[in-house]
Amino acid sequence: MAISPPSERIWWKETIPKTELIWILIAFTWGLVMFFMMIYWHGAGEQNLSNEAYRIDAAKFAQKAQAMVDQHQVREEGGMPVVHPPPGSDVYLIARLWQWWPILEFEKDQSYRLHIASMDWQHGFSLQPVNINLQIHPGYSMVVTLKPNQSGEFGVICNEFCGIGHHTMIGKIYVVDK
Numbered sequence: 001m002a003i004s005p006p007s008e009r010i011w012w013k014e015t016i017p018k019t020e021l022i023w024i025l026i027a028f029t030w031g032l033v034m035f036f037m038m039i040y041w042h043g044a045g046e047q048n049l050s051n052e053a054y055r056i057d058a059a060k061f062a063q064k065a066q067a068m069v070d071q072h073q074v075r076e077e078g079g080m081p082v083v084h085p086p087p088g089s090d091v092y093l094i095a096r097l098w099q100w101w102p103i104l105e106f107e108k109d110q111s112y113r114l115h116i117a118s119m120d121w122q123h124g125f126s127l128q129p130v131n132i133n134l135q136i137h138p139g140y141s142m143v144v145t146l147k148p149n150q151s152g153e154f155g156v157i158c159n160e161f162c163g164i165g166h167h168t169m170i171g172k173i174y175v176v177d178k
Ligand code: CUA
Pocket: 096, 098, 122, 123, 124, 158, 159, 160, 161, 162, 163, 166, 167, 169
């Protein structure tokens, strides 16, 4: 255990060995490459979501979501409505303490405009297992245009700590074949 100072007083000013220099250079160059790849991937790699967001009034957003549920609910799961909105439509997903409401059911290869908004605090939309993540800020709706390319059951978990029930904030999205 070193609790006494280093024997060399100017310990930080030693010459850097050649191999270490080479590695620093490689790491730096790679860092630069990856930096520019971020810009490339955004466009060509289709890896980043192109997000839209707009200001909302939480109560009005909740009304729209409720209207969608009233119109397109197909069944219920444990007290939670399952909604099958028509392809191409605007779909509303509410984030609130501590649930994602309602359960959505999409058709494969159809496009939807998904609006996600928080009714209270900040939440994190994380679609699993495909790992699509969005931060859901109060007062705004995030909009994602999505076209599911695989059917199945997907989990929506909250990945932004939002209080005592954060770990129970789990939602569901179904994608069904037509
Ligand atoms: Cu919502 Cu954590």
